[in-house]
Amino acid sequence: MKPKHLISYHHTCLISLTLISSFVAPDAAIAAPPRTPDKTVNCDILVVGGGLSGVATAYEALLAGRTVCLTEITDWLGGQISAQGTSALDERPTQRAKLYYSRGYLELRQRIERKYGKLNPGDCWVSDSCFLPKDGHEILSSMLKDAERKGKGKLQWFPNTVIKDLNISSDGKIINNAIAIQHKPAPNAPPLNTFTLSQTIQDAYTYQNSSRFTKTIIRLAPKQAQKGNVPNWYVVDASETGEIVGLADVPYRLGIDARSYLEPSSSSATNDPYCTQGFTYTFAMEATKEPQKQTMPPFYMQYSPYYSYELQRLASFPLVFTYRRIWSPRRGEQMKFGGINFTAPVPGDISMQNWTWGNDYRPGTAKDNLIYTREQLQATGQLNPGGWLGGLRVETLRRGEENALGYYYWLTAGTTDSQLGNGVKQPQPNNRFLSGLDSPMGTAHGLSKYPYMREGRRIIGRPSWGAPQGFSIWEVDISRRNYDDEYYRKTLSPAEYRRLKATLAGLEALSVLSGQQRPENVARRTRSTIFPDAIGIGHYAIDFHPCMTKSPPEAPGNTEREGERRGAGQAYPFQIALRAMIPQKIDNLLVGGKSIATSHIAAAAYRVHSFEWSAGAAAGTTAAFALKNNIAPYQLVDELPKIEPQLIALQNLLKKNGNPTAFPDTSIFNQNWEDWK
Template sequence: MMLRRFLPIFSLFLTITNVPTSAFASPPPDETVTCDIFVAGGGLAGAASAYEGLLAGKTVCVTELTDWLGGQISSQGTSALDERSTQRQLLYYPRGYLELRNRIQKFYDGDLNPGDCWVSASCFIPADAHQILTEQLLAAEKEGNGTLKWFPSTVVKALNRNATGNIITSVTAIQHQPATGAPPLNTNPLSETIEDWYRYEDSDRFEKTIIRFIAKASNWYVIDATETGELVGLSDVPYGLGIDPRSYLEPSSASETGDPYCTQGFTYTFAMEATETPQFHPEPPFYEKYEPYYSYELERLASFDLVFTYRRIWSPEAGERDRFGGIGFTVPTVGDISMQNWTWGNDYRPGTEKDNLIYTREQLEANGQLAPDGWQGGLRVETLGYGEEHALGFFHWLVAGTTDSQLGEGVKEPHPNYKFLSGLDSPMGTEHGLSKYPYMREGRRIIGRSGYGYPDGFTVSEVDISRKDYTDPYYQEVLSEEAYQNLQQEVAGRDTFDVIMGETGKNRTRSRIYPDSVGIAHYAIDFHPCMTEHPPEKPGNTEKEGERRGAGLPYPFQIPLRALIPQEIDNFLIAGKSIATSHIAAAAYRVHSFEWSSGVAAGTTAVFALDNDLFPYQLVDEQLIKEKQLQELRQLLEANGNPTTFPNTSIFNNDWQDWR
């Protein structure tokens, strides 16, 4: 069997000497909190980690930048569950995700889809999602006799490590609340407040509490379930960002050398309501700047009603049935509420070193965020602000715009009978009406530890999951002769010998099967590519050439334990979008049920490691089929109702075409 050779990710394959951050003094904490499991990030991955830890009787601490649990379905506003049809028909999900779906249905009196949207089987109000998920975690706490310690409005400031750097000994965090006389939380947009959150000192807006989190007993686990891989960047473990270099493992890459600045677009979502009468819509002062960007994108999507009902999250009265572009929906009626998340709409898609949202390691080092107590969240705040304006401009385009950047004149008409929903009691829970945090499609992605077949570090690559036709002449044109031959061998499966003997035209008929699988996922490889030039809204700007080449359908795929284990730190696990995947694979490993499944894997692995007095890397550091305790972990997951494989997807079943 040929060893897999993985090209280093563009300038971000890090080999560093750990300097224990405990050698530097932070301000003394106001309080110290003990945990068995510390989870940074209260999104779906973090909630799932906490859920499994609580059911196992552990003390779980959860910090979250916003004041809502739920991430995608609440604070980010994307409360429309992205699911593949085959998996949904079988209801083949982790137990906690199934419970979440059931709780949503029960909350809305038996209706899983109170918005009657057409993109999903379930669209609902983000503010309700926070309540639903909170009740679910409290129920798990009671059932498992665990302890939940919930810290909303809290950011991680420092990770303190032992003398050798391989153990996180404590986490320093800052919790904020409104200062006396200051406006409530969620009054101002994120871009105006986030930098303040990371400062130790009180301000005119916020009072701060410095919290030190430590192990409850002799050991504990820290899980990064943040939306951007924040602890990955802060800890400075090896990771990748943006586009990977083109190789036989990532043959559809849009860059021969890689591009760390081009990550998928982020989106500030918002809610709008259908009204009986026309509303007054004054043009925002910044609208002219962003107006050249907005579009319905495709002729088959060029219908206001289609876009409005796409992610409609509340519909008290069903309208008449209609169709456009082959898609059926019910016409909006007065009182309907829609959440907007549209590629050529409120997606903001920076892709250059002048505007990239997630700072690279080199940028972090240059602006002092890797210095002791220098961490400020790792994001370019100016870009957050532009994304906020861009989203508000899209609402104005929807209701008053008459241009279309992709389809030309005569397509877009005004639709004044709609209002923008804002206020602390609105669906987004903010005075300004935008989501509390943008929907993040991609963050920093760890490079796992080296091992057999992965000498430069483990990762899940494009060819491991994609149904792409790699016999397309394009791949022979852009790859070297050796790389093309390696690609053909990589996707040939049991026909590898035929390829070695010179036969071509083989293609993968299933995804890679991992003996250390600890979870499952299935979704399209779906891209919202960065734009080519700065700024993203520049008139005539285009998507980065070739970025959509990797898009398409994958086979159902697994979450290997090796993808959750970073290098260098032994009591650190990753959940959510920052597991070890390539840029193209990450485009599928990012939606709701995957986030939950990865959180289950991280939480259960932490529990198993604590109960068995071992480190997770010890489960995968030898030949996997001989790792007895690895199989015990997988059996525990399965026994708990958390599948690690899909039905009828084994080495004895090499044709998975029916999975859609």
């Protein structure tokens, strides 16, 4: 199979640059009044966001026989593995070796292998599976069709669709219906995916037709009117940024959490909502036999002070190219650099680029943060009726797009390195940028349809047993760090440090809190926190792409926010608690994916592919279970530590269906998890 790509970089560089630099605000008036819905579509479960978590939610709900409405801002299913371009499965070695995943994620891996005849058609070295983004979309589409047939459910799929407004009951507890806008090209307008997200996002969220888009207004609603207090349908926020969380105005966190015994490695003594993990516009490039003409973008000099190989052990172009190589027609010669074994690039190889000091864009101040805080949403009118425009800063999206295009030029023609100095970076002209509607990213401009998002709005769960201020999963729940070094004794008060060590002391916690044992004399547990309401699993390192100190991120001499990487490191296999998926206030809203109730540091592990699938599988199963048993999800956990029998029934159903809720031998008496790598 030879993947097609219509137009190479040297033909479309000027097109791509023109598209971004000639941004014009949509001609539809943003404040125009809403239109009457063109149609109403009824369903049992509305899933907002067609990424891995959203697809997994729909997959399990369809197998349970439910009618599912699934909306997605792009026209591809899969999020990370398709529209965001990061089609390289992030997995941990032990979990991968044991194949201890949700059933749908296992099926995804099997279908990738079946399509290519091997799991890793890109022969990348960062993962056991790197593949073409479009194939990720096609595989997931076929999985949902098969789930619909097997479970006798019904899928109503709405690509190129955004949620514009929510109708919430007078008591604020139920989402009665949602208003969506689906867009298609206007007459005589270019096809979709011609323009970048920064150029189209406000238009996509505007009711009126424009010169680019013809729009259909859709009312998404339950099959029957609400009766009584138990919800008759569910909305699942599986969006990349916690969009429904923001629009519904439920309590949430953004960015850095204040340092405490629960989040001891935090880089700040106070909350900082502006510093979230970096986002990335990925792109694909092809190795060529002959040198290609590389055209410098007009904005390149603005961003060039940022680009770097980052570390001396990574300062090899072949290493960076093959890091996330997504297609290779034949194996190159064996190479080794910086202790990493890989095969050399050969002409025809296609690499997807996703590099921290490259196309990552890492804003971290109130001037340039991407995801608006509640205060910023209020100031921009987005919490007013009909005012929602996606909750993102458009200018920062545009800069992220420019930064990504500039990074390609740096890779192929640049000679500077912001972190390693002169003499390290050499030009690599035997490459071309792939763009065109039939290119790996499926866009005329060559960038991913949507940026790869590592962190969004994170809900604060409801007050619960052990969490009177609202449930959340914290750094100490998953980190392998022992916290014995002097830094933690200095930055935490003696009382806080004692609470930290008690939290990690396992069965000896009470003796530490009571003062019977000194904190430094107690061995820490070697496992993650065990949640009685666990409904899913995950495992990944706490992996940071920190925000930068100054604005803009590409400013010469800029540095990463001091202390942001302190919390990075290995994590134990962890669980997903049902309480982390239930927001405050609204009873028929569940949250999946990256917006579950985690802290800033914990979220750095609760964000990769298999976790997203497990969270989505849990959300879909929970919603279908709640409808069948006429019970609201919060009622399953509101009397903890007393265990509700229906909670056990839900957990048993998940396990019966091949969706693990715990890793093997999970027990408070099993303290040995060190062998899980």
